[in-house]
Amino acid sequence: MYCKILKNNYSEVQVGSSVGTLGFVGTGTIAAAMIEGLALSGSEPIIVSPRNADIAADLAARFANVTIAADNQAVVDASDMVVLSVRPQIADEVLRPLNFRPDQHVLSLIATISLEYLHEVTAPAATVTRAVPLPPVARGQGPTAVFPPNARVKALYDRLGVAIELGDESEFDVFSAATATMSSYFAFARTVTAWMEANGVDAAKAHAFMAQMLEGLGSASPAAPERSFAQLADEYQTRGGINEQVFRAITRDGVLPDLDAALDGVLARLRAGRGITD
Numbered sequence: 001m002y003c004k005i006l007k008n009n010y011s012e013v014q015v016g017s018s019v020g021t022l023g024f025v026g027t028g029t030i031a032a033a034m035i036e037g038l039a040l041s042g043s044e045p046i047i048v049s050p051r052n053a054d055i056a057a058d059l060a061a062r063f064a065n066v067t068i069a070a071d072n073q074a075v076v077d078a079s080d081m082v083v084l085s086v087r088p089q090i091a092d093e094v095l096r097p098l099n100f101r102p103d104q105h106v107l108s109l110i111a112t113i114s115l116e117y118l119h120e121v122t123a124p125a126a127t128v129t130r131a132v133p134l135p136p137v138a139r140g141q142g143p144t145a146v147f148p149p150n151a152r153v154k155a156l157y158d159r160l161g162v163a164i165e166l167g168d169e170s171e172f173d174v175f176s177a178a179t180a181t182m183s184s185y186f187a188f189a190r191t192v193t194a195w196m197e198a199n200g201v202d203a204a205k206a207h208a209f210m211a212q213m214l215e216g217l218g219s220a221s222p223a224a225p226e227r228s229f230a231q232l233a234d235e236y237q238t239r240g241g242i243n244e245q246v247f248r249a250i251t252r253d254g255v256l257p258d259l260d261a262a263l264d265g266v267l268a269r270l271r272a273g274r275g276i277t278d
């Protein structure tokens, strides 16, 4: 079944339910976000594992195409594409006992678990792909890094925003590390609104102001993709003005040094999880 949707208000794209039956092993935050986003543009059968019980029940109640399986093996048995969405700490104990079929496609969202390990633990499943979707997929606005390139997975994540296909697992690590900045984005907003409140501003007005300012700034880059972030940083400050004052105070040569170092730390952690210590 094919239908047309408007994507991010910019262009019209064709979408289809070509993944067959989609099963989720691990029904938590990111599984729910994907299922919500998929409902915007399709109605393929979706089977979820019974944990987390509340999230699974909520999804099944909201979406007619979502059913809850008796256990993880029942998810695998019923699915064409099996999405692995449990936490890394329990991945091995959850995956080892499961039996996959040769014709199945395994899509792992689990951070730090390598493609090599996934092939071993899900054999004889023929196709394995890694992806790192983000919560905005629930609104069809997620950029999703995918490794290795795969047409079905690309089509899936293009429905949920934009798929970015990568041919190298080390590059995939870098994209995964970059996703670790999401919470700090909101902490940036919180620092500004808390400072406004400390200076006597009403909290609701500060929140409304910051939310709208960030939405406007966030759409500036997709609207002008030819401009680099460095160019935008330059354009948004007047020489000798107040933006330049804050920019100079919190960056060094236009880079936030603590953030730069924190990303190095995340990348090292992700690579150590794959047994790489360079």
Ligand SMILES: NC(=O)c1ccc[n+]([C@@H]2O[C@H](COP(=O)([O-])OP(=O)(O)OC[C@H]3O[C@@H](n4cnc5c(N)ncnc54)[C@H](OP(=O)(O)O)[C@@H]3O)[C@@H](O)[C@H]2O)c1
Pocket (backbone or CB within 6 Å): 025, 026, 027, 028, 029, 030, 031, 049, 051, 052, 053, 055, 072, 084, 085, 086, 087, 088, 090, 094, 109, 110, 111, 131, 132, 133, 134, 135
């Ligand atoms: N959140 C994100 O933005 C994001 C983005 C990209 C990738 N990921 C990756 O996606 C995975 C899930 O992350 P998440 O944020 O969605 O975590 P989460 O909300 O904790 O979801 C994990 C789910 O797994 C369930 N679970 C626990 N034991 C299980 C078992 N034996 N069998 C089946 N399910 C079981 C948990 O149920 P209970 O609540 O009952 O324990 C929970 O609902 C992680 O590997 C993470 O690295 C997350």
